[in-house]
Amino acid sequence: MTLEAIRYSRGSLQILDQLLLPQQSHYEAVGSVRQAWEVIHAMKVRGTLAISLVGCLSLAVGPGLAALVAFVRDKLSFLVTTRPTAVNMAHAAHDLADAAAQEAEREDDTEEAVRERVIRCTEDMLEKDLRDNWSIGDLGARHLLDWVAPNGSKVTVLTHCNTGALATAGYGTALGVIQSLHSLGRLEHAFCTKTRPYNQGALLTAFELVYEQIPATLIADGLVAAAMAHRGVSAVIVGADHVVAKGDTANKVGTYQLAIVAKHHGIPFYLAAPSSSCDLRLETSKEIIIEEHPSQELTDVNGVRIAVPRIGVWNPAFDVTPHDLITGGIITELGVFAPEELRAALTTTISSKDGT
Known part of the structure; x- marks a missing residue:
């Protein structure tokens, strides 16, 4: 059975409560936009792609689209506030709002027609995400093998945070590349970090690797340099929440130092993300809003205080990795690009789709 972070059918939306993993697998019903905001904000559903899908799908199951376009724009703007660093949610909100507005401008339009257009666009996003993930996995695996193992040997890959089926509509991005390597019989081993302070690697990525029967080892975040030096790491693959035009990338905190260590050891560092994570409107990473999480993530473990009282805490959820x-x-689902090629490649692809 395939792991599912989201279960959706017309009129029904459920999310796998990731706060209970790996001890329990419980699906929670989401019946409104407010409930979607709450499960995203509480980290019951995680991953930049998964949260954008849940946010948009909640419009399809929530009651009353009587306000039509105004309702859609208002509720989507509300959902974007849950995770401001993840650009996918903002992109999805913009696309859905535009779709609703275009439908409303048609002659003889009805409330039901606008509602149907919004639901269909959202369902298309769900299907597209899964297709894109398969493409990312295939393209990334083949590019990596051509670079580091052209002789047909197996590779060892290190990843950070959670980028698999639990963070997407299915299969995954960076973890999707690892799955593709495994399917090709070319993966020797995968290392995943614990990903402090929220432990997504230990709770989610390790769970997915074991579930998919992929040979893997969990390591502390501070062990990545030693793993590269002594465990034959061939490449590092991570996801992304926000990629700007230059290729600078916001991802789970700890990614920046991982990239520095990889460069020191001469190990290729890959980023795996759909084109919807790329924001060509922003030139540099200085314009990205970086979320800060509650101090209790650092000071407490399972509700028990372990840090000295009154100590200051800095707990950003993301850091920025420079393009170089x-x-x-x-x-991406469109191909593998050097950071300096990204803007031109995506602009050309978007223009060709628009027929310009």
Whole structure:
């Protein structure tokens, strides 16, 4: 059975409560936009792609689209506030709002027609995400093998945070590349970090690797340099929440130092993300809003205080990796590009789709 972070059918939306993993697998019903905001904000559903899908799908199951376009724009703007760093949610909100507005401008339009257009667009996003993930996995695996193992040997890959089926509509991005390597019989081993302070690697990525029967080892975040030096790491692959035009990337905190260590050891560092994670409107990473999480993530473990009282806490959820450290390339569903190629490649693809 395939792991599912989201279960959706017309009129029904459920999310796998990731706060309960790996001890329990419980699906929670989401019946409104407010509930979607709450499960995203509480980290019951995670991953930049998964949260954008849940946010948009909640419009399809929530009651009353009586306000039509105004309702859609208002509720989507509300959902974007849950995770401001993840650009996918903002892109999805913009596309859905535009679709609703275009439908409303048609002659003889009805409330039901607008509602149907919004639901269909959202369902298409769900299907597209899964297709894109398969493409990312295939393209990334083949590019990596051509670079580091052209002789047909197996590779060892290190990843950070959670980028698999639990963070997407299915299969995954960076973890999708690892799955593709495994399917090709070319993966020797995968290392995943614990990903402090929220432990997504230990709770989610390790769970997925074991579930998919992929040979893997969990390591502390501070062990990545030693793993590269002594465990034959061939490449590093991570996801992304926000990629700007230059290729600078916001991803789970700890990614920046991982990229520095990889460059020191001469190990290619890859980024795997759909084109919807790329924001060509922003030139540099200085314009990205970086979320800060509650101090209790650092000071408490399972509700028990472990840090001395009154100590100051800085707990950003993301850090930024400069483009020149992404030495392997940026893997998208459209191809694998060097950071300096990204803007031109995506602009050309978008223009061709628009017929311009």
